[in-house]
Amino acid sequence: MAPTPAQLKVLRFLRDHIIRRGYPPSVREIQHAFGFASPNAAAKHLHALAAQGLLELAGRARGIRLLGGALPAADTLTLPLIGKVAAGMPILVEAHVERNLSLDRSLFKPEPDYLLRVVGDSMIDAGILDADLIAIRHTPEARNGQIVVARVDGAVTVKVFRRDHRGVHLMPRNPAYSAIEVDATSDFAIEGLYCGLVRGA
Amino acid sequence: MAPTPAQLKVLRFLRDHIIRRGYPPSVREIQHAFGFASPNAAAKHLHALAAQGLLELAGRARGIRLLGGALPAADTLTLPLIGKVAAGMPILVEAHVERNLSLDRSLFKPEPDYLLRVVGDSMIDAGILDADLIAIRHTPEARNGQIVVARVDGAVTVKVFRRDHRGVHLMPRNPAYSAIEVDATSDFAIEGLYCGLVRGA
DNA sequence: CGGATAGGTGTACATTTGTACACCATGGCA
DNA sequence: TGCCATGGTGTACAAATGTACACCTATCCG
Structure with missing residues (x-):
């Protein structure tokens, strides 16, 4: 066509x-x-x-x-790297942007919206280390087993998402940590979906 | 002003x-x-x-x-992604290039020359998983403890570099693997230095 | 002190703007 | 012949949008 x-x-x-x-x-x-x-x-x-x-x-x-046969360098994404996230504020706010990084568009799937710096080693068995940058797609939906960025009572955390008849569980990938159980009294929201990671040596 | x-x-x-x-x-x-x-x-x-x-x-x-000092293209590297490396051939030849990827120049240090797809899980404790892309600086020199891409008897491998009075040891970061001991009869060369990695989800 | 400047709140309003709906004309094509 | 995509007219409207006005706070500086 x-x-x-x-x-x-x-x-x-x-x-x-x-x-x-x-x-x-x-x-x-x-x-x-x-x-x-x-x-x-x-x-x-x-x-x-x-x-x-x-x-x-x-x-x-x-x-x-x-797009495509058009103006600028079309195959690179420019993603904001989000630094410290203030409690209560949405993640995608200019005030949180540390810097912007260019990355090949074809690298991640689905297409991410921002990068987040990992703090801690709770996902070490998924190959996600402290200080890694993870690419996040901003979406409130997730399926069981996916790695998500979630907000629980104001704190932002990266875990494996699991929902069953008892509720939502945020599972670490490190035997030294235990799961976060989300009950009705918690302030809980899925911030985004893990799309991949970048690590500078 | x-x-x-x-x-x-x-x-x-x-x-x-x-x-x-x-x-x-x-x-x-x-x-x-x-x-x-x-x-x-x-x-x-x-x-x-x-x-x-x-x-x-x-x-x-x-x-x-x-106007002026505004719009220009971000500072991006274009790195070749090296696919399967034929035994005996140098890594950096056109024939090995699978595709080219754009990545932010500031991401890795030192500045890498190419990307390599990891095969196997011998570096899993360093957070380097099977199918990850690692950024490599092409150089024949390495210091103890650095992660290197090396060629031993034609095969390309990623390991931690260690040299002592007995010779060169290529150490995995996975307890299930044992070190490669390089002796005088081996065909050995350091291909490059690990600078970081990229992982698509 | 007094004043200027940067940075910000709060409200209001006339335009601009994307889109929806209804309808028309032409040409290719089965 | 009928059908459909392309290209176009005309009208209408809710939402988005730039801007104007009044006022506030803090900092720097002569």
């Missing part, structure tokens, strides 16, 4: 606009650039291009992101 | 957002990323940065354009 000539013209306009202005055009700006009488004409072209995987639409103002 | 630390943090956030999402953030997205209670706090930072010539504001939705 290749882009039609009309769609290609829109794609070139997008690339041009982003290079020259620094931000994507709005739907109506595309409309006027091409002389359309309706914003819908431009919107349809955008959605057609999105359906072909040539760009992503965020649904927000100017939420256009070119 | 140099940007203040707070303004620098905003600038880094902008650059990062543009790289990762493909379009600039809105004023309110900046506000929420930093935990401000008012969109005005973010807007003021933007206008302060604009007054310093570090960016341009178009007055439209996400109308932020970085």
Whole structure:
């Protein structure tokens, strides 16, 4: 399913606009650039291009992101490295960002949203050591056996997730530690899913 | 008139957002990323940065354009991932390259030259598991206690390097394995130095 | 002391913006 | 002939968005 000539013209306009202005055009700006009488004409072209995987639409103002045969180095992720997380605050906040690291997009699956520095050796049998950086996908859902970042009573921890009829258990992978049992009185939330790790020597 | 630390943090956030999402953030997205209670706090930072010539504001939705020392590509290495190494051949040849991966330059120290896929679990107590990718600096020198990639009689192996008055010992980090003793009759060479590892989940 | 500057709160408002819905025209194709 | 994708018109609306105004706090400095 290749882009039609009309769609290609829109794609070139997008690339041009982003290079020259620094931000994507709005739907109506595309409309006027091409002389359309309706914003819908431009919107349809955008959605057609999105359906072909040539760009992503965020649904927000100017939420256009070119992919693949497009603008910048497309195959690297830029992930924020989260440092100390203040109790009660969501993890994904600029205030926590220590630095940003570039990593190949194809490295982790699913695609992670941030990196977290591991503290402690409770996951040592999973090959996750103290001071390792783990790549985390921000999501509140997990299946049994997956490694998750969870928040229990304000503290952030990395454990194997397990849920059964008695409740949620956060299992370490180190015989020296015991499981965290989450009961109804605990403030509990899954922060994200483990996608892989990076370790500098 | 140099940007203040707070303004620098905003600038880094902008650059990062543009790289990762493909379009600039809105004023309110900046506000929420930093935990401000008012969109005005973010807007003021933007206008302060604009007054310093570090960016341009178009007055439209996400109308932020970085100037000068802003957008450029992150500092990334492109490392070849070495697949199966044929006996007798040097590691660093084109024929062995499976693919190339981009990784942040600041991640590993010293700077590695290639990636190697680990086979086996002889280094499990060092947190190096089967199928991990390890970053290797190509060098023939090593000090005691360092993790090295070595070639013994044609076979490539990852072990802890130790040299004493009796000769060279290649120590596993797994009690189930025993050390490789290198004597004068062996064909032995240090291929490189372990710099870190990457693991996809 | 007094004043300027950086950084921030709180509220309000006119535009901008993405999208939804209904409808029309053309051309390829089975 | 009927069908469907492409490309387009016209209208409407809730949400997102930049900005203006008033006011607060702390720090630095002459």
